[in-house]
Amino acid sequence: MVQQITKGIKISVISRFEGxxxxxxxxxxxxxxxxxxxxxxxxxxxxxxxxxxxxDALKHTEIVKGEGVIGVKPVxxxxxxxxxxxxxxxxxxxxxxxGYYTFINLDAKTRxxxxxxxxxxxxxxxxx
Numbered sequence: 001m002v003q004q005i006t007k008g009i010k011i012s013v014i015s016r017f018e019g020x021x022x023x024x025x026x027x028x029x030x031x032x033x034x035x036x037x038x039x040x041x042x043x044x045x046x047x048x049x050x051x052x053x054x055x056d057a058l059k060h061t062e063i064v065k066g067e068g069v070i071g072v073k074p075v076x077x078x079x080x081x082x083x084x085x086x087x088x089x090x091x092x093x094x095x096x097x098x099g100y101y102t103f104i105n106l107d108a109k110t111r112x113x114x115x116x117x118x119x120x121x122x123x124x125x126x127x128x
Contacts, residue, residue, distance in 0.1 A: 002118070008039065009039025011035060011101075016032050024109045030089055031090065037074070045104065046103060046109060050101055051101075054092040054097050057095060060092075069086070
């Protein structure tokens with residue numbers, strides 16, 4: 001598990017290799033990740049957007065941007081958590097992800113970024 005706290009928002013990430021599949025006649029490696037967002041600040045916040053940089057061992061980088069996470073823009077009061085799971089495909093059995101969320105402090109009406117710590121994606125067989 002990797003963790004990072006930015007401006008009172010704690011991000012915890014667990015990733016897992018799920019297997020391989022054929023996509024567009026290419027072998028792909030599937031990974032899942034579970035993220036817990038915990039509001040350790042004294043303000044109510046809302047997650048607005050996400051930005052991901054996904055890299056594989058073959059030097060391929062994919063940028064993913066969008067609203068919310070898994071179709072929601074969670075509002076977190078102080079002490080609340082939001083957990084979700086998602087996944088990605090890589091063209092190699094090793095890679096990494098990192099990025100940030102854009103939040104709004106609903107009390108002060110200010111936007112801020114929360115760093116998503118870099119985390120590894122790897123199939124166990126690729127590390128031997």
